[in-house]
Amino acid sequence: NFPHTEGESRPSTGNGTNDSDGGSGGDGGRVYANISMASTTYHCQVHRQFQCVVFLRESDVATTPAPFLSRFEKYLLPVQTFLDECIGQLPPACQRQVTEALCICDKFAKHMGAYQINNETGKCIGPSSFYGYQYDNTLPSLFFSHIKPPVDGEYLATFSLSSLAVRNIDKFLVGCSKTQQIVRCMCAELLQLMPPENFILRLHTLQEAEVYANIYFTGLDSSMCDLKDLVMHRIPPREGQQNQLRRHCS
Helix, strand or coil, X not given: CCCEECCCCCCCCXXXXXXXXXXXXXXXXXXXXXXEECCEEEEEEECCCCCCCCCCCHHHHHHCCHHHHHCCCCCCCCHHHHHHHHHCCCCHHHHHHXXXXXXXXXXXXXXXXXXXXXXXXXXXXXXXXXXXXXCCCHHHHHHHCCEECCCCCCCCCEECCCCCCCCCCHHHCCCCCHHHHHHHHHHHHHHCCXXXXXXXHHHCCCCCHHHXXXXXXXCCCHHHHHHHHXXXXXXXXXXXXCCCCHHHHC
8 A cells, every 4th residue: 555644544454443543634744555475464554755656668557457547657767868968968978979879779770670660650560671660769778788877076077998799899999980980889889689580681872881881790709700701792782772871880
């Protein structure tokens, strides 16, 4: 049961009487809650500054009892909300770099078949060429995981690329601007969700096809080197598609 103020009607605690603290009727404004553990219910006083926040997955809301939901104010909190908050804690120059990189990576993901948007409804439609890609969550979650909170003596958060799950990525960042480094690193991690057959079909639409082929094949598994060479040298580029991502990956 949820907290109630002193003097409200409460169910019996098992001793045959209605527990009203002697009928004090709100004296002191104390707050109580009935807390059940197994077959026993405890009538407990609750600290006046106590606050309760319940996190539910959106998919679980439909199966959650309505009386429980009615006790709370409800807000939808997409990952993008947390990401925007964290980006705001970065240094100004880093904010611009991360925001620009996020936009470029979103265009990259869309071009590589991660999602399609219905122009009439604005909703995501069709199958994705990536394993488990979620339009509203995957890319924001990826960026969010690389924002580190301030440490002792610092006032601003940082965007770190030190925890990348892609091997040998450093050699592909030489000579790149900070924004380009973020784009390549985030796209490299995204590509790990892409099956080889889907990646091969879209590889030659990239201006930096060889770079991303090396990242995808040799960066993940050295046994893929032969397949990478086969893809790069034996599959002809598709007419008119070579430069579609020039603006995305520059």
